[in-house]
Amino acid sequence: QAGGCSVAVCPKGWLAFPNWAYKAESSPGSRQIQLWHFILELLQKEEFRHVIAWQQGEYGEFVIKDPEEVARLWGQRKCKPQMNYDKLSRALRYYYNKHILHKTKGKRFTYKFNFSKLIFLNCPLWDAGTQCRV
DNA sequence: ACCGGAATGC
DNA sequence: GCATTCCGGT
Numbered sequence: 588q589a590g591g592c593s594v595a596v597c598p599k600g601w602l603a604f605p606n607w608a609y610k611a612e613s614s615p616g617s618r619q620i621q622l623w624h625f626i627l628e629l630l631q632k633e634e635f636r637h638v639i640a641w642q643q644g645e646y647g648e649f650v651i652k653d654p655e656e657v658a659r660l661w662g663q664r665k666c667k668p669q670m671n672y673d674k675l676s677r678a679l680r681y682y683y684n685k686h687i688l689h690k691t692k693g694k695r696f697t698y699k700f701n702f703s704k705l706i707f708l709n710c711p712l713w714d715a716g717t718q719c720r721v
Numbered sequence: 722a723c724c725g726g727a728a729t730g731c
Numbered sequence: 732g733c734a735t736t737c738c739g740g741t
Contacts, residue, residue: 619731621733667735672722678734680724695722 622678623687623700625661635660645691647700654696 629635630649638656642648651657654672662670679698682688686704691697 619733665734670735674735674737676723677725677736681734683725690723692723 620664622661622675623682625664627700629657629660642691642694642697645699647702648691649698649700650694651696651698 626639626649629639630641638653638660639649639651642650651672654675658670658672658675661675662668679688683690686701688698688700691699
């Protein structure tokens with residue numbers, strides 16, 4: 588669609604978020620890949636469903652099924668072979684204050700995206716009235 | 722497992 | 732600004 592709202596299949600039904608969320612590399616220039624972007628990239632692909640996947644029920648919630656494998660893949664992308672889940676999870680924790688992610692308390696390896704915040708922060712052409720709906 | 726401060730690098 | 736590394740604390 589014009590404006591750039593894409594739709595992806597998730598176990599419960601549909602997930603909608605903007606096109607830029609799908610891109611492997613950040614569009615302008617060639618900025619470094621960001622972790623939340625990489626996470627969305629893995630979630631998008633079925634081949635990684637056994638490593639990381641959307642959680643049923645809660646919109647934007649996902650479970651890391653194989654933490655060390657996700658860390659290995661992330662380290663591979665960033666050329667950081669010493670990457671592990673301890674370090675990766677610290678990076679995820681920095682997203683809490685930015686309201687990009689938060690932890691689902693009580694559920695192991697489970698986090699939740701705040702898509703509306705991501706859209707609001709990173710898609711300046713979108714105002715409050717043009718929210719993406721399912 | 723999960724949290725968040727501190728130092729450091731790019 | 733966005734992690735990476737390390738780590739003491741819950």
